[in-house]
Amino acid sequence: MILRRMEKRDVPQVAAIERSTFSQPWSENAFLESLTNNYAYFLVAQEQVANSAGDEAAVIVGYVGMYISFEEGEITNVAVAEVLRKNGIGEALIRRLLADAPKLGVTRIVLEVRVSNAPAIRLYEKCGFKEIGIRKGFYDFPKEDGSIMVWESETEQEV
Numbered sequence: 026m027i028l029r030r031m032e033k034r035d036v037p038q039v040a041a042i043e044r045s046t047f048s049q050p051w052s053e054n055a056f057l058e059s060l061t062n063n064y065a066y067f068l069v070a071q072e073q074v075a076n077s078a079g080d081e082a083a084v085i086v087g088y089v090g091m092y093i094s095f096e097e098g099e100i101t102n103v104a105v106a107e108v109l110r111k112n113g114i115g116e117a118l119i120r121r122l123l124a125d126a127p128k129l130g131v132t133r134i135v136l137e138v139r140v141s142n143a144p145a146i147r148l149y150e151k152c153g154f155k156e157i158g159i160r161k162g163f164y165d166f167p168k169e170d171g172s173i174m175v176w177e178s179e180t181e182q183e184v
């Protein structure tokens with residue numbers, strides 16, 4: 026698996042995963058706009074897959090996106106293709122994003138997640154995010170509360 030910055034050519038595959046995952050998916054245009062935004066940082070996970078004729082093709086299997094405002098990032102999207110979940114792809118994407126945060130000047134990352142979304146909450150907790158509050162009725166289709174979670178980089182203590 027390769028992790029790399031999202032490019033324009035990835036967007037149709039990314040948007041297809043997005044549509045099959047979320048009740049209010051981002052459009053292809055929304056992803057394309059984010060790629061021209063200097064304050065957005067989007068990564069994809071790519072696998073090489075061989076078809077029946079033996080030809081290799083690059084397939085996008087997951088992605089994560091973050092918008093940056095000064096030293097704070099906000100994760101806007103994370104998804105892994107349904108058939109490939111539970112293989113470490115989501116964790117690899119989040120850990121790469123957190124590893125890249127310092128060079129982006131980001132020391133704190135926030136996100137919202139549906140309170141019923143146990144897989145995502147477990148993933149974020151495993152990667153060091155902590156719940157700081159609940160946003161009542163944040164989500165629609167279906168209506169649901171959002172858990173606000175935050176990750177903060179470990180800053181060195183002054184002695």
Ligand SMILES: CC(C)(COP(=O)(O)OP(=O)(O)OC[C@H]1O[C@@H](n2cnc3c(N)ncnc32)[C@H](O)[C@@H]1OP(=O)(O)O)[C@@H](O)C(=O)NCCC(=O)NCCS
Binds near residue numbers: 046117138143145
């Ligand atoms: C959330 C999501 C991105 C996780 O991706 P993934 O590649 O399946 O996750 P990983 O295999 O890397 O799992 C990493 C950790 O996440 C947690 N996790 C993932 N799937 C889980 C599940 N079904 N149940 C419980 N915990 C789960 C576990 O802590 C896991 O660590 P472990 O394997 O040591 O137990 C994926 O389930 C997904 O695309 N969901 C739909 C989209 C979504 O909900 N996005 C988040 C919106 S805020």
